[in-house]
Amino acid sequence: MTGSQRVVLLACGSFNPPTNMHLRMFEIARDFLHRTTNYHVVAGLMSPVHDKYGKEGLVNATDRVQMLRLALNSSAWVHVSEWETHQDDWTPTREVLQYHQELIDSMVNGNVDPTVKRQRVDGSTAWLTHLSGSTDAVTIKLLCGADLLESFARPGLWKDEDIEALVGKFGLVVITREGSNPYKFIYESDVLTRHQRNIHIVTEWITNEISSTKVRRALRRGDSVKYLVQDSVIDYIYKNALFDTHNK
Ligand SMILES: Nc1ncnc2c1ncn2[C@@H]1O[C@H](COP(=O)(O)OP(=O)(O)OP(=O)(O)O)[C@@H](O)[C@H]1O
Numbered sequence: 001m002t003g004s005q006r007v008v009l010l011a012c013g014s015f016n017p018p019t020n021m022h023l024r025m026f027e028i029a030r031d032f033l034h035r036t037t038n039y040h041v042v043a044g045l046m047s048p049v050h051d052k053y054g055k056e057g058l059v060n061a062t063d064r065v066q067m068l069r070l071a072l073n074s075s076a077w078v079h080v081s082e083w084e085t086h087q088d089d090w091t092p093t094r095e096v097l098q099y100h101q102e103l104i105d106s107m108v109n110g111n112v113d114p115t116v117k118r119q120r121v122d123g124s125t126a127w128l129t130h131l132s133g134s135t136d137a138v139t140i141k142l143l144c145g146a147d148l149l150e151s152f153a154r155p156g157l158w159k160d161e162d163i164e165a166l167v168g169k170f171g172l173v174v175i176t177r178e179g180s181n182p183y184k185f186i187y188e189s190d191v192l193t194r195h196q197r198n199i200h201i202v203t204e205w206i207t208n209e210i211s212s213t214k215v216r217r218a219l220r221r222g223d224s225v226k227y228l229v230q231d232s233v234i235d236y237i238y239k240n241a242l243f244d245t246h247n248k
């Protein structure tokens, strides 16, 4: 596509379990960017957080990766990246983006780094095929819900220099979420306002409040989660007795 800037969207999170909203985020972000910017979204990545992130009720990364793989069977362009889960410890999001940008650079941006190339052979990098067929540069952006953006203000949670890099160097695509006001949040932050052009707010007009927390609660109570989560993921959860479903 002439004159367009190729982009990969990366969403980080627990995905505990992955919901249909996690998948939908990618669709609405891509539609919005294609309609309002000259970005051409070539691939999406979901990077589940490391077990050592230590969030209460987090099932192990092997199961979360497996659930994401099943969920993403219905997508032709979004993939799971296991890299984060294979590290020795939790990785800050800035470093997750940095790693994937370097991997992309080593493939298409003419910046061949042999160390990065070696790490590529891990079977979870099929998404790189979306980058072939063109030598136009590809940049990575963080895709997130407005609650993640607003967590930037939680004292001690994010490093200032990481926030600066996320918005200054990479850029954000933020999906609105019930109870959040990303425009006001950006207005109240000097650093976010300075990089406002690099923050794309996507309004989800078809509002819904699907969250993994609510899905886990329903599962625990034996309530149906059909149409909130992909059927294959529900089967996996019951087969492996995740989220206290053992006696349901
Ligand atoms: N309903 C939603 N609307 C907009 N963004 C969402 C929604 N659900 C999840 N996201 C976004 O998806 C990413 C990964 O989210 P995460 O795994 O924390 O899901 P969650 O449903 O918020 O989980 P939990 O309820 O366990 O906190 C985050 O950027 C989050 O903001």
Ligand SMILES: O=C(O)c1ccc[n+]([C@@H]2O[C@H](COP(=O)([O-])O)[C@@H](O)[C@H]2O)c1
Pocket (backbone or CB within 6 Å): 012, 013, 014, 015, 048, 049, 053, 055, 091, 092, 093, 094, 148, 157, 158, 159, 162
């Ligand atoms: O990089 C950071 O400093 C940082 C601080 C807090 C959270 N994160 C990431 O944000 C995501 C939050 O996921 P969750 O499920 O807790 O909403 C997860 O991928 C974390 O690694 C990242």
